[in-house]
Amino acid sequence: MEDWRRIDIDVYYPESRISEEELKPYAKPVSLEEIQIKAQQIRSLLSKGSFIDALAYAIDEPPFGGDAQTKELHLKSVVDILTAVKQSEISSIVKQLTIDQQDILVKYLYKAMGSKIGQQQGGIILSWFDKTVEITGNGPIVRYISDRNTV
Numbered sequence: 001m002e003d004w005r006r007i008d009i010d011v012y013y014p015e016s017r018i019s020e021e022e023l024k025p026y027a028k029p030v031s032l033e034e035i036q037i038k039a040q041q042i043r044s045l046l047s048k049g050s051f052i053d054a055l056a057y058a059i060d061e062p063p064f065g066g067d068a069q070t071k072e073l074h075l076k077s078v079v080d081i082l083t084a085v086k087q088s089e090i091s092s093i094v095k096q097l098t099i100d101q102q103d104i105l106v107k108y109l110y111k112a113m114g115s116k117i118g119q120q121q122g123g124i125i126l127s128w129f130d131k132t133v134e135i136t137g138n139g140p141i142v143r144y145i146s147d148r149n150t151v
Contacts, residue, residue: 023148024148025064025148025149027064027065027149028064028065029065029066030063030064030065030066030070031066031070032066032067032069032070032073034063035063035066035070035073035074035077036073038057038058038074038077039073039074039076039077041057042054042057042058042077042080042081043077043080045057046080046081046084051081051084051085051089051093052093052096054081054084055078055081055082055085055093055097055101055105056096056097056101058074058077058078058081059078059097059101059104059105059108060101062074062104062107062108062151063151064149064150064151071150071151072115072117074151075108075111075112075115075117075118075151076117078108078112079108079112079117079118079121079125082112082121082124082125082128083121083124087127090127090128090131091131091134091135094128094131094132094135094136095135099136099139102132102135102136102140103139103140103143103144103147104151105128105132105140106129106132106133106136106140106141106143106144107144107147107150107151108151109125109128109129109132110144111150111151112125113125113126113129
C-alpha cells in the first residue's frame with residue numbers, strides 16, 4: 001500500500017467524473033451576421049464622435065458564444081474604438097464604464113495584445129491597459145484569469 005497515491009479513484013466513482021463539455025460555461029450562440037450589424041452600428045457611433053457610447057455598445061454583450069471568425073471581427077471593432085480615442089480621454093471613458101464593462105474591456109485588451117490586429121496598435125493597447133488598471137485596480141485582471149468565457 002506504499003503506492004496509494006497512484007490509485008486511480010475515478011475507476012471506483014465513475015459518476016463523479018466531469019466532462020469537458022460540462023465545464024464549459026453556457027453562452028448564447030452569436031452569428032457572424034449579428035456581429036457585422038453591430039460593427040456597422042459601432043462605425044456609425046464612431047463617425048459621430050460618440051466614443052463612450054460605441055465602447056459601451058461593443059462590450060455590453062460580447063460574442064461569448066461565437067466562433068473564432070465572429071470573435072475576431074468583434075475584436076477588430078473594439079480595437080477600432082480604442083484607436084479612435086485620444087490618449088487624454090482614456091481615463092474619463094474608463095471611469096464612465098460599469099464594473100462589468102471594465103472587466104470585459106480588460107478581456108479585450110488581453111485578447112488584442114495576443115492578436116495581430118492588436119499588436120499593430122501595441123502602444124495604444126498598452127496605454128489603455130495602463131489607464132484601466134490604474135483606475136480599476138487588479139480586480140479585472142483576476143476576474144479575467146478566472147473567467148472561462150472568452151471574447
